[in-house]
Amino acid sequence: xxxxxxxxxxxxxxxxxxxxxxxxxxxxxxxxxxxxxxxxxxxxxxxxxxxxxxxxxxxxxxxxxxxxxxxxxxxxxxxxxxxxxxxxxxxxxxxxxxxxxxxxxxxxxxxxxxxxxxxxxxxxxxxxxxxxxxxxxxxxxx
Numbered sequence: 001x002x003x004x005x006x007x008x009x010x011x012x013x014x015x016x017x018x019x020x021x022x023x024x025x026x027x028x029x030x031x032x033x034x035x036x037x038x039x040x041x042x043x044x045x046x047x048x049x050x051x052x053x054x055x056x057x058x059x060x061x062x063x064x065x066x067x068x069x070x071x072x073x074x075x076x077x078x079x080x081x082x083x084x085x086x087x088x089x090x091x092x093x094x095x096x097x098x099x100x101x102x103x104x105x106x107x108x109x110x111x112x113x114x115x116x117x118x119x120x121x122x123x124x125x126x127x128x129x130x131x132x133x134x135x136x137x138x139x140x141x142x
Contacts, residue, residue, distance in 0.1 A: 001127075003120045011109040018102040025095040032088035039081040046074045 005011065049070065 014106040021099040
C-alpha cells in the first residue's frame with residue numbers, strides 16, 4: 001500500500017506559485033539595486049564636478065549659466081531617481097507580501113499532507129496489527 005496525497009496537484013501549484021513569487025521579488029530587488037546604483041553614480045558625478053570645477057574660471061556669464069544649468073540638471077536627475085527608487089521599494093514590499101502569502105498557502109498544504117500521511121501510517125499500522133493478531137489467533141487456535 002502506497003501513500004497518495006489527495007491534494008498533491010494543489011500542493012504542486014502552490015509550490016510553483018511560490019517559486020514564481022520568489023523570481024518576481026528577485027527581479028524587483030534587481031531593479032531597485034540598478035536604480036540605487038544609477039543614483040549613486042549621479043551623486044558621485046555631481047561631487048566630482050563640484051570638486052574639480054575651478055572657481056576662478058567663472059569669468060563670464062555664459063560659464064556661470066552653463067555651470068548652474070549642469071548642476072540643476074544633475075539635481076533633477078537625482079530627484080527623478082529618488083522617485084523611481086521609492087516606487088521600486090514599494091514594488092519590492094508588495095512582492096514580499098505576496099511571497100509571504102504564497103509561502104503560507106504552501107505551508108498549509110504541506111501541513112495537510114503531513115496530517116494525511118500520519119493518518120495513513122496509523123491506518124496502515126492498525127491494519128498490520130490486525131493482520132498479525134489474526135495470524136496469531138489462527139496459529140494458537142489449531
